[in-house]
Amino acid sequence: MNYSIETENLSLWYGDFQALIDVNVKIPDGQITSLIGPSGCGKSTLLRCFNRVNERYGNVTTRGKIEVLGKNIYDSDVSLPELRKAVGMVFQRPNPLPISVYENILFGLRIHSSMGSLTRTECDQIVEEALTSVFLWDDLKDRLKVRATSLQLEQQQKLCIARLLPLKPKIILMDEPCSALDAKGTLAVEELMEALAGTYTFLIVTHNMAQARRVSKECIFMFLGKLIEHRETQALFQTPEHPKTADYVQMRYG
Amino acid sequence: MNSLMSRPNPKQKFALQSIALLTLGVVSLLVWNVLKKTYLSDVQVSSVARVSDPVPNLLGDIYFFLSISFLGVLLGITCAFYLEEWLPETNWVRCLIEGQVSILSGVPSLLYGLLVVTVFLPYSGAFQRTQGFPPAGDLNTASLQVSSFQGDTTLFYIAVLTFVLLVVPRVIKATQEALRSVPIPMRESAYALGANRWQVLTKHVVPLSLPRVIAGACRAMSCALAVSALFIGIYISGYTIQPGRMSGRFALFLGAALVLSIFSSFLSQRYPLASTRHT
Ligand SMILES: Nc1ncnc2c1ncn2[C@@H]1O[C@H](COP(=O)(O)OP(=O)(O)OP(=O)(O)O)[C@@H](O)[C@H]1O
Numbered sequence: 001m002n003y004s005i006e007t008e009n010l011s012l013w014y015g016d017f018q019a020l021i022d023v024n025v026k027i028p029d030g031q032i033t034s035l036i037g038p039s040g041c042g043k044s045t046l047l048r049c050f051n052r053v054n055e056r057y058g059n060v061t062t063r064g065k066i067e068v069l070g071k072n073i074y075d076s077d078v079s080l081p082e083l084r085k086a087v088g089m090v091f092q093r094p095n096p097l098p099i100s101v102y103e104n105i106l107f108g109l110r111i112h113s114s115m116g117s118l119t120r121t122e123c124d125q126i127v128e129e130a131l132t133s134v135f136l137w138d139d140l141k142d143r144l145k146v147r148a149t150s151l152q153l154e155q156q157q158k159l160c161i162a163r164l165l166p167l168k169p170k171i172i173l174m175d176e177p178c179s180a181l182d183a184k185g186t187l188a189v190e191e192l193m194e195a196l197a198g199t200y201t202f203l204i205v206t207h208n209m210a211q212a213r214r215v216s217k218e219c220i221f222m223f224l225g226k227l228i229e230h231r232e233t234q235a236l237f238q239t240p241e242h243p244k245t246a247d248y249v250q251m252r253y254g
Numbered sequence: 255m256n257s258l259m260s261r262p263n264p265k266q267k268f269a270l271q272s273i274a275l276l277t278l279g280v281v282s283l284l285v286w287n288v289l290k291k292t293y294l295s296d297v298q299v300s301s302v303a304r305v306s307d308p309v310p311n312l313l314g315d316i317y318f319f320l321s322i323s324f325l326g327v328l329l330g331i332t333c334a335f336y337l338e339e340w341l342p343e344t345n346w347v348r349c350l351i352e353g354q355v356s357i358l359s360g361v362p363s364l365l366y367g368l369l370v371v372t373v374f375l376p377y378s379g380a381f382q383r384t385q386g387f388p389p390a391g392d393l394n395t396a397s398l399q400v401s402s403f404q405g406d407t408t409l410f411y412i413a414v415l416t417f418v419l420l421v422v423p424r425v426i427k428a429t430q431e432a433l434r435s436v437p438i439p440m441r442e443s444a445y446a447l448g449a450n451r452w453q454v455l456t457k458h459v460v461p462l463s464l465p466r467v468i469a470g471a472c473r474a475m476s477c478a479l480a481v482s483a484l485f486i487g488i489y490i491s492g493y494t495i496q497p498g499r500m501s502g503r504f505a506l507f508l509g510a511a512l513v514l515s516i517f518s519s520f521l522s523q524r525y526p527l528a529s530t531r532h533t
């Protein structure tokens with residue numbers, strides 16, 4: 001088994017508050033792994049370590065080792081833009097930029113390539129490919145010029161996934177990607193994830209345990225900054241090893 | 255820069271605001287002193303005086319106006335960007351400036367006009383020949399000096415300084431508010447796509463906040479113009495307001511102030527706050 005992400009004794013502090021405590025985790029390639037746990041246990045924090053967006057907060061200290069795609073992301077020769085190209089992120093609230101659908105898809109590419117290096121036909125093709133892979137092409141092909149923020153939430157969230165694809169990421173991190181969507185939207189996004197798994201490695205934070213059971217192959221349970229249990233999803237839900245996991249999956253506290 | 259960082263603690267905040275208040279207090283005291291000494295005794299002389307409306311010096315006005323725009327708005331916007339985007343919220347320079355700005359920008363613009371008339375003008379030597387207020391005979395030349403900002407370079411720079419004092423805090427405040435109205439998730443999504451700080455700023459934050467920055471700048475300039483219109487009007491009518499008499503420059507400044515303030519309210523309505531900062 002190959003691993004996309006490996007951490008070794010990863011600890012993280014916000015000021016003097018320790019949000020992650022000696023986390024050791026291995027996320028396998030090409031499948032969906034879910035991350036569950038009560039509110040405030042550090043799920044988002046862990047997720048945000050993997051593309052180093054946590055560092056934007058001035059008071060964060062990280063210790064331990066994080067390897068993404070076999071490379072220690074704190075090595076001095078790691079380029080942040082390249083890391084973030086390889087590790088895409090989808091947020092809780094759909095947050096397309098307030099520009100056209102078309103430009104949203106190209107935004108990432110434009111950041112990473114020099115001005116004018118993309119021809120019109122290339123752009124059209126990239127946009128079509130990206131929208132097709134998230135099942136939006138048929139809906140939006142006549143509305144490429146509309147403001148992305150005027151789409152339905154479900155379409156917005158799919159667009160947020162689509163705009164990662166032109167950068168050819170290997171890993172897609174998702175922080176409660178469905179919590180702003182209705183049941184239909186949730187199912188649509190889950191379907192999309194399942195279709196894309198294999199090509200991409202997904203790590204998804206969710207509060208919805210039914211969702212974790214539906215989509216993920218492996219599941220990680222966290223509690224108060226510690227990784228408590230990491231197993232096959234079905235096993236974790238049916239025969240949890242740790243009493244805290246059992247409490248959480250059965251009594252559903254948090 | 256981001257709302258999750260700890261804000262300055264209440265004690266620090268209190269200390270900084272006290273400093274700001276103290277500064278303001280000293281200034282007001284100064285104004286009051288000069289006001290008492292120079293003016294209250296002279297009111298009679300001045301109220302008799304009448305001056306004819308000098309031909310508006312259009313070039314001088316434009317020069318003056320451009321200086322304000324350049325100094326005030328540019329300085330304000332740069333300052334706000336630096337404070338908001340580069341300095342952490344706990345930085346003491348930022349705290350100090352923000353404290354000052356929030357107080358200064360709340361001061362009615364009229365007070366700045368009074369500051370010019372009561373402190374800067376008497377101390378600048380503009381009226382040295384005539385000591386305090388010019389007597390009736392001299393008033394013509396004196397008011398010409400005042401109303402034509404080119405007449406006296408010290409006067410010109412003093413006026414610029416005052417307006418910069420008036421304009422800058424307002425511009426800083428408006429710009430900061432505009433920058434804060436760009437939602438954090440919006441910024442984070444750009445960072446997560448690999449954009450660097452500069453790209454997030456230029457491709458993202460600036461376009462999103464620009465209408466509001468411009469609106470704020472216009473509002474600040476409108477204040478400056480209105481206050482100068484008022485004082486020009488007063489000077490020209492010889493310290494008495496005469497109904498039905500408006501100088502060309504008075505009308506020009508007042509008109510520009512009105513247009514700018516209407517334009518600014520239009521902008522703020524057209525582009526409301528992008529959304530709340532928190533998810
Ligand atoms: N920028 C920050 N500064 C200080 N403390 C933070 C910051 N971000 C998160 N924390 C704290 O770190 C802990 C973990 O936060 P995190 O957001 O990772 O939890 P979570 O598991 O994602 O919770 P939720 O399910 O509510 O999203 C919490 O106690 C939170 O208060």
Ligand SMILES: [Mg+2]
Binds near residue numbers: 045
């Ligand atoms: Mg979270």
